[in-house]
Amino acid sequence: MNDRSAQRLAKLQEALASGGTLHLRDAAEMCGVSEMTVRRDLSTQPSPISLLGGRLVMASYPGVTPVYDLTEQQSSHYQVKQRLCQRAASFIEEGDTLFIDCGSTLIPLLGQLGRFRELTVVTYALNVANAVAVLPNVRLVLLGGLFYASSQSFGSDGMGAAIERLGINKALISAAGVDCERGVSCFHFHEVGPKQAAIATAMQRLLIVDASKFGVVRPAYFASLEDFDIVVTDDERAPGLLERHPLPTLNVSLA
Amino acid sequence: MNDRSAQRLAKLQEALASGGTLHLRDAAEMCGVSEMTVRRDLSTQPSPISLLGGRLVMASYPGVTPVYDLTEQQSSHYQVKQRLCQRAASFIEEGDTLFIDCGSTLIPLLGQLGRFRELTVVTYALNVANAVAVLPNVRLVLLGGLFYASSQSFGSDGMGAAIERLGINKALISAAGVDCERGVSCFHFHEVGPKQAAIATAMQRLLIVDASKFGVVRPAYFASLEDFDIVVTDDERAPGLLERHPLPTLNVSLA
DNA sequence: GCGTTGATGTTAAAATTATAACATTGAGTG
DNA sequence: CACTCAATGTTATAATTTTAACATCAACGC
Numbered sequence A, B: 001m002n003d004r005s006a007q008r009l010a011k012l013q014e015a016l017a018s019g020g021t022l023h024l025r026d027a028a029e030m031c032g033v034s035e036m037t038v039r040r041d042l043s044t045q046p047s048p049i050s051l052l053g054g055r056l057v058m059a060s061y062p063g064v065t066p067v068y069d070l071t072e073q074q075s076s077h078y079q080v081k082q083r084l085c086q087r088a089a090s091f092i093e094e095g096d097t098l099f100i101d102c103g104s105t106l107i108p109l110l111g112q113l114g115r116f117r118e119l120t121v122v123t124y125a126l127n128v129a130n131a132v133a134v135l136p137n138v139r140l141v142l143l144g145g146l147f148y149a150s151s152q153s154f155g156s157d158g159m160g161a162a163i164e165r166l167g168i169n170k171a172l173i174s175a176a177g178v179d180c181e182r183g184v185s186c187f188h189f190h191e192v193g194p195k196q197a198a199i200a201t202a203m204q205r206l207l208i209v210d211a212s213k214f215g216v217v218r219p220a221y222f223a224s225l226e227d228f229d230i231v232v233t234d235d236e237r238a239p240g241l242l243e244r245h246p247l248p249t250l251n252v253s254l255a
Numbered sequence C: 001g002c003g004t005t006g007a008t009g010t011t012a013a014a015a016t017t018a019t020a021a022c023a024t025t026g027a028g029t030g
Numbered sequence D: 001c002a003c004t005c006a007a008t009g010t011t012a013t014a015a016t017t018t019t020a021a022c023a024t025c026a027a028c029g030c
Helices: A003-016 A024-031 A035-044 A074-089 A107-115 A126-133 A159-165 A189-201 A237-243 B003-017 B024-031 B035-044 B074-089 B107-115 B126-133 B159-165 B189-201 B237-243
Strands: A049-052 A055-058 A097-100 A119-123 A138-142 A145-148 A153-155 A170-174 A177-179 A183-186 A204-208 A220-223 A230-233 A251-254 B049-052 B055-058 B097-100 B119-123 B138-142 B145-148 B153-155 B170-174 B177-179 B183-186 B204-208 B220-223 B230-233 B251-254
Touching: A003 A024, A003 A035, A003 A049, A003 A055, A003 B107, A024 A035, A024 A055, A035 A049, A074 A107, A074 A204, A074 A230, A107 A119, A107 A126, A107 B003, A119 A126, A126 A138, A126 B126, A126 B145, A145 B126, A153 A189, A159 A189, A170 A189, A183 A189, A189 A220, B003 B024, B003 B035, B003 B049, B003 B055, B024 B035, B024 B055, B035 B049, B074 B107, B074 B204, B074 B230, B107 B119, B107 B126, B119 B126, B126 B138, B153 B189, B159 B189, B170 B189, B183 B189, B189 B220
Parallel strands: A097 A119, A097 A170, A119 A138, A170 A204, A204 A230, A230 A251, B097 B119, B097 B170, B119 B138, B170 B204, B204 B230, B230 B251
Antiparallel strands: A049 A055, A138 B145, A145 A153, A145 B138, A177 A183, A183 A220, B049 B055, B145 B153, B177 B183, B183 B220
């Protein structure tokens, strides 16, 4: 609304930028206004700050957005991914070195990794890294580079080579589109390199996609269906689509 | 307390591992117990989950721990770092490519980066990367490798070389110990490589340390005081300690 | 069987947070 | 100067969360 309001928000955002929470009370004092004014700032203006039980937090930080809102329809999406990941987890064995792809599909998988005694996760996604970083039993290797906010992941020239130097056991790959003829694709071109390298080097290659991705083609092609050993998906419709596929080795696992 | 209690916690932790929040109500339903029981689980057992305004969150995630608790003595530490970083920020110019070291000292600096039109940040620390990832005006380059939880940072053989390939303008280095004779040191050996590479390649080298680090020696030596162009610190005592130093070019900036 | 005990549920009260309504202020304007 | 209007403060009320106290219940040993 106001100019001063925006300034206050900016100030608070700066204070929160490095993480942490700020009590409404302190935020108000910090800005020299009443709590009510801070509340109004927050509700009037769009802002990356959200108010959570009397505390201000950066909404963009992980660990803040709700995951399990029974009231939301988004819940069903989450449920599907949860089931998919449960199935995918059943292919993981003690001591594995996993390549975990970027995107939101594989995120629920990371919670299940706590069950193992020892694992190694290789990833080029920041959100994956954050979830793995807190697991004491999982060694984390993050492939760095230039950050792409759109996919919360990193890209660099040497990444392909770096992946191939690692002894990756199982590659867990996600996709934005899967089509029998046109193959497997994603949105962002910088994801192609790491995905292909992981597929090339891994002993076992799993594609984890929910049924909504079938029959869809996205701008960046990165593999054919035959490149995968196992496809983990959630719809009876999917196997039908896949069966037409010539490769008899294609193993479809229904979650 | 109980075995079942621990199981519930584990279940909830799993659900939260990938980030997000869970309303107490949903958590209770999920476990098939009352909200009170979940509350008791959380307060009885030590757990990485914390309850924030009726919602469960992973306490270890950034953006959750309070930063500005006026009631805590830790606040003063934060204030010092805040001042230090404010001063350090005054050396940053539009368009700079900054190397930002790991640790907690430089975290408050990241909030101030929003002021610039365009910057590039190079880092090997996960907490730094997270704070920078949300800034639309800052390009982020994360140097990956194996994750060290103790310092929230990555290490790899090639990191030194990778740093030297980048055109780093200003290196902002933190330290755990500074001594006139024994030089500048930190706790972890894997930090030595990247720090030294950044010092070697940067056009301008800033050391940012609060006064409590003076006269302290830590296991991993990584530079002499002469290697820095500017020392940003917070105590009058510090310049005294530094003045004895032979190099007349040493520039001490008091926050 | 009976009493004990620990885990859990239920309920009421207290504390905190959110919302809404109305009061105050202060700058700009005819 | 009186008026308007937006911004902010204040207060009351509603909703939610937290805490405490007491009630149940099932397992266990004697």
